[in-house]
Amino acid sequence: MQVTEWNDWCPGCGNFGILNAEQQAISELGIDLKKVVLVSGIGCSGKLPHFVRIPVSGVHTLHGRALPFAIGIKLANPELEVIVNAGDGDQLGIGVGHFVSAGRRNVDITVIVHDNGVYGLTKGQASPTLKKGVKTKSLPKPNINDDINPLTVALASGYTFVARGYAYDVKHLKELIKEAIKHKGLALIDVLQPCPTYNDINTKEWYDKRIYKLDWDPVVRNEEDKKKKFLQAMEKALEWGDRIPIGIFYKEERDTFEERISSASPSYKILPPAKVKIEKEGKPT
Numbered sequence: 001m002q003v004t005e006w007n008d009w010c011p012g013c014g015n016f017g018i019l020n021a022e023q024q025a026i027s028e029l030g031i032d033l034k035k036v037v038l039v040s041g042i043g044c045s046g047k048l049p050h051f052v053r054i055p056v057s058g059v060h061t062l063h064g065r066a067l068p069f070a071i072g073i074k075l076a077n078p079e080l081e082v083i084v085n086a087g088d089g090d091q092l093g094i095g096v097g098h099f100v101s102a103g104r105r106n107v108d109i110t111v112i113v114h115d116n117g118v119y120g121l122t123k124g125q126a127s128p129t130l131k132k133g134v135k136t137k138s139l140p141k142p143n144i145n146d147d148i149n150p151l152t153v154a155l156a157s158g159y160t161f162v163a164r165g166y167a168y169d170v171k172h173l174k175e176l177i178k179e180a181i182k183h184k185g186l187a188l189i190d191v192l193q194p195c196p197t198y199n200d201i202n203t204k205e206w207y208d209k210r211i212y213k214l215d216w217d218p219v220v221r222n223e224e225d226k227k228k229k230f231l232q233a234m235e236k237a238l239e240w241g242d243r244i245p246i247g248i249f250y251k252e253e254r255d256t257f258e259e260r261i262s263s264a265s266p267s268y269k270i271l272p273p274a275k276v277k278i279e280k281e282g283k284p285t
């Protein structure tokens, strides 16, 4: 994917913080940049692979389908470090089936949800994470739907690393992204990402007053510990209002989908990427 020289996100958009944190995390981990693939869906967040300033690969896919693309890329070449960047509408609206079923497989990829409560690219309609009763400046009436909580859905679906970050705390978010990339298994970071253009309720000022950092041990150490840490994470994920926690909620080591395939079918081999010969007219053969 070609890197663009410009960026058309609105001034003050939380996407800038996510972009900066992600670039810094990848650079600081010292990963071979040729092996990093960013996969995005449709929405303002979907442009991130175009705007990234480090030489990694990127795929801008279809609405709600970033996860199946990412999983396919990882299974075709497990050596790649695959990161999904998609909005809350993309992942928890049209893409929610993929979001849930991915949890059962524990493919070793990182999913970053740009969570701003609105569909910013299409003028600020309520997205699945906007709370019921909230009326942003882009809505004619308060939202009549209950919200989806990305953290509780991820926990219930089997994600083995579940975290929440804040787009305006780049340093903290960078560390979360580093931990998610290092984690062996499916990792979710739900990033609270203010959209100053359409969401005038969940603003920087609103979040700054409420956000606090978790100071606890989220790591599952054994089967007995698992239920305790799971319930602890679920309870904390429901905290919202005067206080909003960010940090790692849950972390568990479990066999990945790639390992399960290998042990179930010893003859199965994940093939190296196909060598596609491009003819002069540009058609693959």
Ligand code: SF4
Pocket: 008, 009, 010, 012, 013, 014, 015, 044, 116, 120, 121, 194, 195, 196, 197, 198
């Ligand atoms: Fe960011 Fe909102 Fe503008 Fe989209 S519409 S670029 S999410 S501020």
